[in-house]
Amino acid sequence: MLRFAHIELLWGLAAIPFLIALFVLVSRWKKKAIGRLGDKKVVDMMIPEVSFTRPWLKFILFIFAYAFLVVGIADPRIGSKLExxxxxxxxxxxxxxxxxxxxxxxxxxxxxxxxxxxxxxxxxxxxxxxxxxxxxxxxxxxxxxxxxxxxxxxxxxxxxxxxxxxxxxxxxxxxxxxxxxxxxxxxxxxxxxxxxxxxxxxxxxxxxxxxxxxxxxxxxxxxxxxxxxxxxxxxxxxxxxxxxxxxxxxxxxxxxxxxxxxxxxxxxxxxxxxxxxxxxxxxxxxxxxxxxxxxxxxxxxxxKDFEDRFQFFLGIAFLLLVAEFFISNRKSLRLGNVKLFEVKSPTPAAGIGASQNRINTEKSK
Known part of the structure; x- marks a missing residue:
């Protein structure tokens, strides 16, 4: 059986839809403002470090942290013993x-x-x-x-x-x-x-x-x-x-x-x-x-007994806020330069050297 010591505080969850709506409006305004600067490819070359996906990730983490924080403050309690x-x-x-x-x-x-x-x-x-x-x-x-x-x-x-x-x-x-x-x-x-x-x-x-x-x-x-x-x-x-x-x-x-x-x-x-x-x-x-x-x-x-479970919700909220804090709004240029799946074509000099080695090998035979 679950009950809350301060159930009235759960009204704080009602603020989540308004926070989402506000974030979407601000994101659209930023996108339109950047779009007015010129061609998208040119603008991307001008601001290569700007990420448009990371703010969304940070915001999602913040919303979940806020929800867990509100539930934790409301002090959920679980009946541990039926007598x-x-x-x-x-x-x-x-x-x-x-x-x-x-x-x-x-x-x-x-x-x-x-x-x-x-x-x-x-x-x-x-x-x-x-x-x-x-x-x-x-x-x-x-x-x-x-x-x-x-x-x-x-x-x-x-x-x-x-x-x-x-x-x-x-x-x-x-x-x-x-x-x-x-x-x-x-x-x-x-x-x-x-x-x-x-x-x-x-x-x-x-x-x-x-x-x-x-x-x-x-x-x-x-x-x-x-x-x-x-x-x-x-x-x-x-x-x-x-x-x-x-x-x-x-x-x-x-x-x-x-x-x-x-x-x-x-x-x-x-x-x-x-x-x-x-x-x-x-x-x-x-x-x-x-x-x-x-x-x-x-x-x-x-x-008979009700045990507090607020610490779990507050702990998860804290971890989510820490993760949100360490995620930057900008792209990592070092990681951007790492291309794991790109196949490099051989240079002309290297190609000539390889051909000459094959000819010399065939003559020796």
Whole structure:
């Protein structure tokens, strides 16, 4: 298995086509400039040392040296040992309430932002687990399919807001059902859900959905976010706060944490219930519960050791650059005068002497 420690540096290879194009253009310009000096044979006699092939050879060596140098700097590594290891892992599905009541600010800076921070901290502490995100209000949607790509998870998390679900409400049951459909029950890992909500469920039977999940060995844990006293729900226009939601009498609507609902759902789902505060999101308590119940040992195969191979590429690049340096742009006149396959004709004097020797030999006979 091959991987690069700095794979982004391989973008340097994209410069090769531009270098080739530039060299071809310069070579054509030089050829045309020499052609304007006069007849080609005469010009060749005027500049006998100039070589038109050696610059191409030097350039080819330079391009290969550059390519090996870029690959070497990117630090290629080869997995040298395949080892089967046992890892404990779980599939975690985060069900996040994005109804308007989550904008209440009894948990700073708001219920929703506080929940997103807790999820981000959870992602930072994951190692072998897979994670997915379902957002819900009056309806439920998969925001992030279950994955081990934690960078993508944090990227999707940052885009979550209360405007992404058009139907208002708090359909916890629908979110649990959506989370169940998102799991892969064939992979053998433990599975758990973490519902983060203020508990104001008005849409469906969340308790029944949690019980159905528990029957399939999926625990449903609930983090209640908000205060029992409640807080008004702000209205935002163009990114700025523009008052609060009011009832028919014009009084601000107070959104209160429904702990009873949260406890009932977690009990039916055989999970834990925790109330989040400004000081503690409750996520660690829920994870401890998942560690004891849901994480299962799964056999996986990993490349244990990765050995650096950059030295080979850098060595080849160095040798190519040395070869390019010692190749001259000019012809070697000494080598040009050596004509290994030329047959020399005998001189007139030598020819006469040879003929006379043959005549004298025949007379002596």
């Amino acid at each position: 089967e290891v046992k890892q404990k892992s779980a599939d975690l599905m985060i069900l996040l309430d994005v109804s308007n009541s989550m904008l209440a600010q009894d948990i700073t800076p708001s219920r929703l932002e506080n929940a997103k921070r807790a999820i981000a901290q959870l992602i930072d502490n994951l190692h072998n687990d897979r994670i997915g995100i379902v957002v819900f209000a009056g309806e439920a949607y998969v925001q992030l399919p279950i994955t081990t790509d934690y960078s993508a998870a944090k990227l999707f998390l940052n885009t979550i807001n209360t405007d992404m679900v058009p139907t208002q409400g708090t359909a916890i049951g629908a979110a649990i059902d959506m989370g169940m459909r998102s799991f892969d029950f064939k992979n053998g890992t433990g599975k758990a859900m973490i519902v983060i909500t203020d508990g104001e469920n008005h849409e469906d039977d969340a308790v029944a959905a949690a019980k159905n999940a528990a029957d399939k060995d999926v625990t449903v844990n609930v983090i209640g976010i908000g205060s029992l006293e409640g807080a008004p729900i702000p209205i935002y226009e163009n990114g700025k706060e523009a008052g609060f939601h009011t009832d028919s009498l014009g009084k601000p609507v107070l959104s209160k944490l429904n702990e009873t609902m949260g406890k009932e759902v977690s009990a039916a789902g055989k999970g834990a219930y925790v109330r989040a505060t400004n000081a503690n999101s409750g996520m660690n308590i829920v994870l401890d519960q998942i560690d004891r119940v849901q994480r299962k040992t799964v056999d996986t195969k990993n490349f």
